[in-house]
Amino acid sequence: MPSRRSFLNQSCFFLSLCSARLLASCSGEAGISTSLKRQLLIGAVADGDQIAPFQELEGYLEQELGVPIDLETTPNELRAIAQIKQNAWHLIFASPGVAAIAIAEGYVPIFSLNSATHLSSVLVVRDDSAIKTLEDVNGATLALGHRGSATAYFVPLWNLYGITLNKIVFANANTALTWLEQSIVDVAAMSQAELEAYRKRSQISVRVISIDRRQQVPAGSVVISPDIDQNQQILLEKAMKQAHPNLIQGTGYVPNAPIPQYEEWIAFINQLQRIEGRIREDISPVPLY
CATH class of the missing domain: 3.40.190.10 (Periplasmic binding protein-like II)
Incomplete structure (x- = not known):
């Protein structure tokens, strides 16, 4: 018959095994979360001095999210629309017209842009x-x-x-x-x-x-690709909300502003x-x- 000491040793071993499996399970979940991350391509209609703030945002998000971030800028809307049609840009700083086209393609607005002076x-x-x-x-x-x-x-x-x-x-x-x-x-x-x-x-x-x-004409928006999963979108929005005010101002998004309504604009x-x-x-x- 097993002794009391042997029973206690077996119980401790069983509890240790369960704890190890629980930790492995948690580690596995973290691994899944990490695997959801992907390289992101940011797109913006900008040229000249307008590009520098977006380059700063690129570096900031890469550091915060721990994933490769690339930036593509274009001096006019034609390239932006082409990339939207191919769903190639994951995060877009979109003027009102580009935002409307992106939303029609399934993109989702997450921040308003401070673009009232261009309307x-x-x-x-x-x-x-x-x-x-x-x-x-x-x-x-x-x-x-x-x-x-x-x-x-x-x-x-x-x-x-x-x-x-x-x-x-x-x-x-x-x-x-x-x-x-x-x-x-x-x-x-x-x-x-x-x-x-x-x-x-x-x-x-x-x-x-x-x-x-x-x-x-509504303000422009930062829109996100439908290919980006909800977990990564949450992390991305959080990082952008916590960015330095100078970086936020330079790229023109307004974290706490209401999302513009585009229904009438799209109909127009x-x-x-x-x-x-x-x-x-x-x-x-x-x-x-």
Whole structure:
């Protein structure tokens, strides 16, 4: 018959074995959590001095999350939309137009961007131009922003509905204003903020023929890919909320602001599909109706 001491020794061994298995189980769960982590690709429409804050964010998140982080920036929305269509970018700092397209592709907004200063759309001409009103734009050559830009693409198309243009060319604000100065185009579309920034470093004299503050353009958003699992999203959001205020300000997201509502904005964009179809036909003249 087993002695009392032998029974106690067996009991201790059994408890130790159970504890070891429990620790192994916990370790296994931690391993699963780690395996959920993946390399992340951050995307942003930015160039020049705008890129540096995103590079700082890249390094910060890599350190906090312990996963490889890559950053891809592009000077216009075309590359951003292409990456969204392929679900290649996992975290995107998206302007209102890009955010709407991303949400339609399954991306989820997690933070608002502080982009209110970019939400007024303007149409500008040379100061010596004979164009005074929107009706005078008939037969003109227009420099339009790239698809995805709220203020330089979607809103101008809406405001020019019913107009027949001679030609449409696509460019960012700097190029559009250069072309305007060189009389390559007659009219240029952009945000009011982009116009004011250009005026500070150029001698060009331009005149605003239309400014649109009526369209309910929401702020931009930081959106996250549907491929990112919930656990990693929680870790990512936590790290971004705890980032240094200078880093948050530099990249433009607002951790505690309400998420913008995009339903009306997406519906507005959808109404432009017929006009967009005409633009894609690359015809001249270009009827915007």
